[in-house]
Amino acid sequence: MSKITRAFCIDNKEISREKNRDLTPxxxxxxxxxxxxxxxxxxxxxxxxxxxxxxxxxxxxxxxxxxxxxxxxxxxxxIREKQQILIALNKPVGIECTSDMKNPDNIIDFVGYHKRIYPIGRLDKNSQGLILLTNDGAFVNGILKASNYHEKEYIVTVDKKITDDFIKKMSQGVEILNQKTRPCRVSKISNNTFNIVLTQGLNRQIRRMCEALGYNVQKLKRIRIVNIEMGNMPVGAYRNVTEEELNKLKKICGI
Incomplete structure (x- = not known):
C-alpha cells in the first residue's frame, strides 16, 4: 500500500458557527x-x-x-477567530500529532487545512485512527481534562491469544508508570483482537498495559473520542464535525 502523503476532506461543507459575541465580555x-x-x-x-x-x-x-x-x-x-472549527481525522500510521512544523511528519502539514488548527491530545505515530483538530482552546481543555473521565475507544490487535485472565486484568487496571490505570471496559473481538474504552490518556497507555501483561500490540486503532465516532471514514480522510455532534460534545464537556 502506498503511503498517504496528504489528508483529504470527505465533505465540502464548511460549517460556520458564527455567533453574535460582540457584546459579551x-x-x-x-x-x-x-x-x-x-x-x-x-x-x-x-x-x-x-x-x-x-x-x-x-x-x-x-x-x-x-x-x-x-x-x-x-x-x-x-483578531479573534470568528469561525469555530472542529474536524475529525482518521490519522494514518506514520503521522505525528505535533504542531512542530520542523517535524516532517507533523499532522498540521499532513492535513493542510486553510486555517490555523492544532490537534486535541495525541495518538502515537505507530497508531491509526480518530484524532480531533480545532482552533478553539475550549475544546482542548474540555476534552483533555483528566477529571472529566471522557471516554476514548480503541480496537487493538496483539501478538498472541487473548485469555479471560488478560481481559480481567486489563479491565481492573494495570500498574504502569508508577501508578495503576483506571478500571476500563474491555471486550474480546477475536483470538488476538479486543475492544477497550479508556477514561484517561497516559503516554502510550494501551501499549504499556499490554506489555505489562506479556503482550505486544501489533495494531492499534482509535474509533471514538467522547461522542465523536470515526465510522467508515477512510484512512487519511477528515470531515467537519456535524452540528449535532458538536452540540452534544459541548454539553458533555461543559463547554
Whole structure:
C-alpha cells in the first residue's frame, strides 16, 4: 500500500458557527486562545510580562474585554477567530500529532487545512485512527481534562491469544508508570483482537498495559473520542464535525 502523503476532506461543507459575541465580555486569555495566537497559559504569561495591550492600554491579569476591543501583543493586532472549527481525522500510521512544523511528519502539514488548527491530545505515530483538530482552546481543555473521565475507544490487535485472565486484568487496571490505570471496559473481538474504552490518556497507555501483561500490540486503532465516532471514514480522510455532534460534545464537556 502506498503511503498517504496528504489528508483529504470527505465533505465540502464548511460549517460556520458564527455567533453574535460582540457584546459579551470574555476573558482576555480566552480571546487570545480563541484567536489561535497562543494557549491561555501563555496568554497569562504575556499579560504578566506587560506585552499585551487592550485599546492601547496595558492589559491586566484576568481582564475581560469585548470583541470590539483592539487587542495587541506588542505591536501585533490579534483578531479573534470568528469561525469555530472542529474536524475529525482518521490519522494514518506514520503521522505525528505535533504542531512542530520542523517535524516532517507533523499532522498540521499532513492535513493542510486553510486555517490555523492544532490537534486535541495525541495518538502515537505507530497508531491509526480518530484524532480531533480545532482552533478553539475550549475544546482542548474540555476534552483533555483528566477529571472529566471522557471516554476514548480503541480496537487493538496483539501478538498472541487473548485469555479471560488478560481481559480481567486489563479491565481492573494495570500498574504502569508508577501508578495503576483506571478500571476500563474491555471486550474480546477475536483470538488476538479486543475492544477497550479508556477514561484517561497516559503516554502510550494501551501499549504499556499490554506489555505489562506479556503482550505486544501489533495494531492499534482509535474509533471514538467522547461522542465523536470515526465510522467508515477512510484512512487519511477528515470531515467537519456535524452540528449535532458538536452540540452534544459541548454539553458533555461543559463547554
Amino acid at each position: 470574555i476573558r482576555l486569555n480566552k480571546y487570545l486562545s480563541d484567536s489561535g495566537f497562543c494557549s491561555r497559559r501563555e496568554a497569562d504569561r504575556l499579560v504578566e510580562q506587560g506585552k499585551v495591550f487592550v485599546n492601547d492600554e496595558v492589559a491586566l491579569m484576568g481582564q475581560k474585554i469585548l470583541c470590539t476591543d483592539i487587542v495587541k501583543v506588542e505591536d501585533k493586532v490579534i
